Structures are given as C-alpha cells and as structure tokens.
Amino acid sequence: MRLPVNRVIPFAALLLLGTGPAIAKDHSEKQTVPVTGPAADYPVVIGDPFTIGDTVWTPTDQLNYDAVGYATVGGDDVSGVTGAHKTLPLPSYVEVTALDSGKTILLRLEQRGPMVNDVLIQLSPMAAEQLGLAPGSHSPVRVRRVNPPEPERALLRTGKRAPERMETPDGLLKVLRRKLADQAPLRPPPSTPPEMPTGVPAETAKAAPTPGSDAKPAAVAQPVTSPPAAAPVAPAAPAPAAAKQAPKPASSPAAEGSLVVQVAAFSVEANAHKAARQLGANVSHPGKYWLVQLGPFANSAQATPALEKARRAGYRDARIQSAD
Structure with missing residues (x-):
C-alpha cells in the first residue's frame, strides 16, 4: 500500500533555509551603521570645577566665548584638527586665529586642558600645522566659539581639515594684541568675569580699577603754587579765548x-x-x-x-x- 506524499513541507523548509542567513545579515548591518549628523556631537560634557595651582577653573556652556591667550602644541598621540580647552564644553567648535599672521582655522575641542594656567588652548599637531605654528611653540592666539555648518563638523569628526577662514585684518589684530598685552597672565577665565557693581556713578566706576586689573590709580592733582615774587611771570593767554578755540564736546x-x-x-x-x-x-x-x-x-x-x-x-x- 502506497502512502500519500505531502510535497508542500519540503518546499517550505527550503524557503526557511534560504531566508534565514539573509535576515541575520540584515540585522548585523543595522547594528554597525555609524552615527552621523548633529547626533554625532552628543553627549556634550561640561564637567566639574578643577584647580590648577591656586586658580579654580569652572567649565561652562558659554556661547559667546571670545578670548586671547597663548597656544601650545600637543604630542603626536593627538590626531585630527582638534584641541584641548579648560572651560568650554566637549565637544565644541572654535575658530583659532594666530595673532602673528592673522590666519584662522576651525577646530573641534575634544579634551580638557592644558593643565597650566598661562596657556589658553592646546592644539593637535595637525591643527598647529594648518595654523602655521611650529611644534614646541608658545604662540599668541584668539579663541572664539562658533557654530559651524554640519558639513564642516563632519570633516573635523573624521579627522579632516575644514576650509580656512578669511584672514583677520591688521586693524583688528592690533586691538587683539593690545588686549593680550594688557591682561594678566593668570587672569580668571573669561567665562566668570567679575560683576560690575550696580548703581555706581560712572565717574566712580571709571576711577576704581577692576579686580585682577593691572591698572594703576590715577595720580592726585597737586595744587598749583604761585612763583616767587622775584621771579618774572610771563603773561598768560586769556582762558576764555583758549576754551573757544579748542572746545571739548560733552x-x-x-x-x-x-x-x-x-x-x-x-x-x-x-x-x-x-x-x-x-x-x-x-x-x-x-x-x-x-x-x-x-x-x-x-x-x-x-x-x-x-x-x-x-x-x-x-x-x-x-x-x-x-x-x-
């Protein structure tokens, strides 16, 4: 007696065996898709205050950060166009301008540092090369936080260079160099400036130097004494006429x-x-x-x-x- 043969079961088994590996492969590919776009810059880390010597540095998310100081170059173990900063969030993006040449580049801050008070930022060797700074240099720079477009962020995240910025004009460079010369080497971070007292008259605020400033108090005017009786006195020009010739706008x-x-x-x-x-x-x-x-x-x-x-x-x- 011949038993009936069910031809549907073998066909279904072949279908299952054929589709199994493809499903597994598709699942593995989804697991390895890299994160791109703005999500690649998260999470953003700010961190707790820390001390270098007797100076306390407080990391903060300051959007309008703009400061001058000195830059050094890190070791060969740091890759890409990146940098280290004491207070800005990690990661974040800054434009760095060499005050000697006016050349400006975009870089990505990825590390906390440098752990010395008199250095504002530490550059990777690739960033220093793009900015024109030699290894081991201690160069004056301006650091300004920016919000670059996503294509430039993507270049920096993958270790490539972003397009260079326009060179800073000489007039602005002179102002920035003077600003650097005026500030103290261990000045507190620009993210935590001293508060200006409220309700202080303008003349009082102008005469009192700000804490941490190297300004000297104005000299006190001495009373003018009359010359000795025997000494000849030259005739003085009339005061009202001089005032009319050189008026001072209020x-x-x-x-x-x-x-x-x-x-x-x-x-x-x-x-x-x-x-x-x-x-x-x-x-x-x-x-x-x-x-x-x-x-x-x-x-x-x-x-x-x-x-x-x-x-x-x-x-x-x-x-x-x-x-x-």
Whole structure:
C-alpha cells in the first residue's frame, strides 16, 4: 500500500533555509551603521570645577566665548584638527586665529586642558600645522566659539581639515594684541568675569580699577603754587579765548580713555537715551546714528566686565573697541 506524499513541507523548509542567513545579515548591518549628523556631537560634557595651582577653573556652556591667550602644541598621540580647552564644553567648535599672521582655522575641542594656567588652548599637531605654528611653540592666539555648518563638523569628526577662514585684518589684530598685552597672565577665565557693581556713578566706576586689573590709580592733582615774587611771570593767554578755540564736546567721553564698550547704535535719539539710562552708559552722535557706549576704560581688563554687563542686558552685538 502506497502512502500519500505531502510535497508542500519540503518546499517550505527550503524557503526557511534560504531566508534565514539573509535576515541575520540584515540585522548585523543595522547594528554597525555609524552615527552621523548633529547626533554625532552628543553627549556634550561640561564637567566639574578643577584647580590648577591656586586658580579654580569652572567649565561652562558659554556661547559667546571670545578670548586671547597663548597656544601650545600637543604630542603626536593627538590626531585630527582638534584641541584641548579648560572651560568650554566637549565637544565644541572654535575658530583659532594666530595673532602673528592673522590666519584662522576651525577646530573641534575634544579634551580638557592644558593643565597650566598661562596657556589658553592646546592644539593637535595637525591643527598647529594648518595654523602655521611650529611644534614646541608658545604662540599668541584668539579663541572664539562658533557654530559651524554640519558639513564642516563632519570633516573635523573624521579627522579632516575644514576650509580656512578669511584672514583677520591688521586693524583688528592690533586691538587683539593690545588686549593680550594688557591682561594678566593668570587672569580668571573669561567665562566668570567679575560683576560690575550696580548703581555706581560712572565717574566712580571709571576711577576704581577692576579686580585682577593691572591698572594703576590715577595720580592726585597737586595744587598749583604761585612763583616767587622775584621771579618774572610771563603773561598768560586769556582762558576764555583758549576754551573757544579748542572746545571739548560733552557728548564724547570716549576721548578720555583708550577703550570703550560699543553697546548699540540707534537711529532714534529717545531710544538711545533709554538704553543708556538702563546701563549707566553715555550717548554720542558723531554721525548718522546715536551711539550708546560704556567707558572709557584704561585697558581690556576694565572693559570686559562692562561688555558682559551689556550682553546680559540683551545687547549681544556689544563689543570692545578703541576710543580713537
């Protein structure tokens, strides 16, 4: 007696055997897909405060970070166009400008450091080469945090170079070099500037040096004594006539110092005076616009707290500039 043969079961078994490896392969490929796009920059790490010598450094997520200092070059074990910084988040992106040449590059901060107080940033050998710095150099630089487009981020994440920026003009380089010369070597991080006292008259704030500043107090004027009776006295020019020949505009306090904080420019005079009252600033009208300025200040150490005050008040485009 012949038994009936079921031809469906062998066919189903062949289908299962044929599709099994393909399913497993597809699963493994999904497991190895690399993370790309903005998600590749997460998680972002800030970290706890730490101490180098007697200076406390507090990492913070400061979006408008802009500072000058010195750069050194790391060892050969550091790859890519990367850098190490004490306070900015990891990772984050900064433009680094060599103050000797004006050359500017984009790099990715990936490490905490350098662990010395008088160095602002440490560059990888590849970053130093792109910036034109020699190994072992201790070079003046500007470090400014930026938010580059995703294609440039992707280049840096894969160890490649991003396109170079426009070279910094000579006028700005001179201002940055003067700012570096004025600041103390162990000045506290720009992310935690000293607070400017509120309600202090402008003349008082101008005379009192900011903590950490190397400014010297102004000399006290000595009373003018009359010459001896026997000495001949030359006739003096009339004071009113001299005053008429060289009037001093009351609306230009910037002429008394070397630096001012340019807060904003207004086309309406009433708006300029309203902003000035809020900040305790000065108003001038040198041309088409009404300018609101804080200062003048003897050096950048005194001007930096005023700049932070203006930015906290909402004036994000405020900047330090020469009073000339």
